[in-house]
Amino acid sequence: MKKLLFILFLGIFSTTSFAQEEPEDISLTYPEKVTTVESTIQTLYRVISGEKDQERDWKLFKFLFKPDAKLIPTLKDKDDKLTVRYMSPSDYIKSSGDWMVRNGFIEREIHREVHVFGHIAQVFSTYECYESLSDEKPFMRGINSIQLFNDDERWWITNIQWSQESAKYQIPSKYLR
Structure with a gap:
């Protein structure tokens, strides 16, 4: 039920784009978080994850992305047909951050x-989602397809497209532990 509510929650919000704000002096605060593909992906997972009532570092989240980057969930529309939704990092924060x-x-x-x-990287990253670190079983699994770009100074996320596992589309064993 919670999985369904989360999927519906993501699909309800408009796709109005907001200009990505570049925080002042943020490049001095977070440079080690984007020096490698590994550190960039680890930071992505850490920054969106947190227990109930734990605030996220949305400045760091935005710092990971190149301007005009897109976050693209695969979901079903109101007619139960598969589609995608295009969001900026700010759109993602607005639609999912409070939830x-x-x-x-x-x-x-x-x-x-x-x-x-x-200067490019493609990461296929299998994930599990929990409401709390104390949960024994995930409420959702899926795969993130993450594209990155290196400008000779750091790695930037340019796009993330993801799809959740379903009864019809099980994660192949080669993408599991």
């Missing part, structure tokens, strides 16, 4: 495949 804090949301990576060529 995550109110309910608790821990996203753990359980498997990762990384492909790097030159």
